[in-house]
Amino acid sequence: MKIPRRLGVAGLAAALALVPALFTAPQADAAQSIRAADPSVLRIGGTYVSVQSMNGGIAVRQASSPDGLGAAAARQVWSDTRNLGEVWAPEIHLDGGRYYIYFSAGRGAAHRMYVISSATADSGYSGETRLALPDDKWAVDGTMFVFNGQRWFVWSGWAGDTNVEQNLYIARMSSPASTTGGRFVISQPRESWERVVGNPFINEGPEAIKDPGGQLHIVYSANGSWSDQYCLADLRLRAGGDPTYVWDWYKSNGCLFGSNRATMMPGWDPTLYVNGPGHHTFVLLNGDIDTSPPAGPRFPLMFHAVPKGTPYSWENRFWYTGTFAWWGNITYSRANVPGATTNTGWSLKFFE
Structure with missing residues (x-):
């Protein structure tokens, strides 16, 4: 498939310099x-x-390639040690020369x-500190990033104290370990294609x-993770938009990476080799969104999924290596909300 924007020789060379040789060619079947x-x-x-979460705690691996992580x-x-309970979805970040791992327990x-x-990726970590998120409700899948000089924390959580739906929330951070101000909802699972499997x-x-134009995206997982309807979708912040204002975010009109047409x-086409791809990670230099790749060839991605032909269950999920590319001039549309009903800009294509 054709990449949407041509690059000159210098631009292509700069893009490829960001990517190890492993990812310069398409991967027909993710490993x-x-x-x-x-x-x-x-x-x-x-x-x-x-x-990753394992053995009732958190473990770190290091390798010279994403595919090498499995053998590391x-x-x-x-x-x-304090018997907090289930340990879910740790996320590793580098900020100010120090590693931070966020997790839900x-x-x-x-x-x-x-x-x-810790000052070192695979040792010397401090004891856990609970993040004082605004409103103090059920929270999972939290991750930190810096956009336009401001740290932000985004996570999945409940509006109240009952398990009705999981929304995406965002809050400002005053440091890598603390938030400030309120929490703001930026997405709720209200579209028909993200309500196929629920409860x-x-x-x-x-x-x-x-994206290559400098706009912020939050790519997230929709539908129940216990189902092959699990998929990736996109939120795109309008140019100059306020990350805390829900109507400045435009949602893709369907899954961008999924196994059900x-x-x-x-x-966008469904996957060929896996079912229910979701909960991904963009493999960025230093984990910094300011190192997000430009338009051009495909770039590294990891996600979990279940191989086709295998019963879909949490126990059958694997990490996969894949790639993604920026896809230009894509319109997201919406209705019956404040503000413009359409927004055109960059989207993403995902490849196994």
Whole structure:
């Protein structure tokens, strides 16, 4: 398939310099690496660092390529010595030369976000600190990013104290370990294509990235993670928009990466090799959205999914390597809301 915007020789060379040779060619069939869910991977120089929940705690792997992470030793960096409960979806970030791992822990309605930090990727982490998120409600899948000089925290959570639906919320951060001000909803699972499987209906796994025009995107997972309807969709912040104002965000009109044609956005095709791709990670240099790739060839991605021909269950999820490319001049439309009903800009294509 044709990449939407031509690059000159210099532009193409600059784009390729951001990407290891592993990702300069399409991957027809994504490689399985780790039998697990919720990958989080960043690149530090030529080293890829991943974090995952395992053995009642959190482990870090390091390798020279994303595909190499599966064979790399998993080093336990934190254990649940206080018996907080289930440990879900850790996310690793680098900020000011220090590593921060955000994760959710708890039982039932008690799930809250925590953070640990270290000067070294795979050792020396502090004890956990609970993030004092505004309104103090059930929270999972939290991740930090910096946009236009401001730190932000985005996560999936409940509006109240009951499990009705999971919304995406955003809050400003005053430091990598603390938020300030209120929480603001930026997405709710209200579109028909993200309500195929529910009870509860779900928006979760948010990941931030900047497009070639500098606009902010939050790519997230929709539909129940226990179903092959799980998929990735996009929120695009309008140019000059306020990240805390829900109507400045425009949602893709369907899944951008999924295994069911009926829920895909027009012009996007379902997967060939896996079912229910979701909860991805953009593999960015230093995990920094200011290193988001330009338009051009495909760039590294990891996601979890279940291989086709295998019963869909949490136990059958694997981490996969894949790629993505920016796709230009794409209109997202909406109705019966304040503001403009359409917004045209960059979207994303995902490849196994």
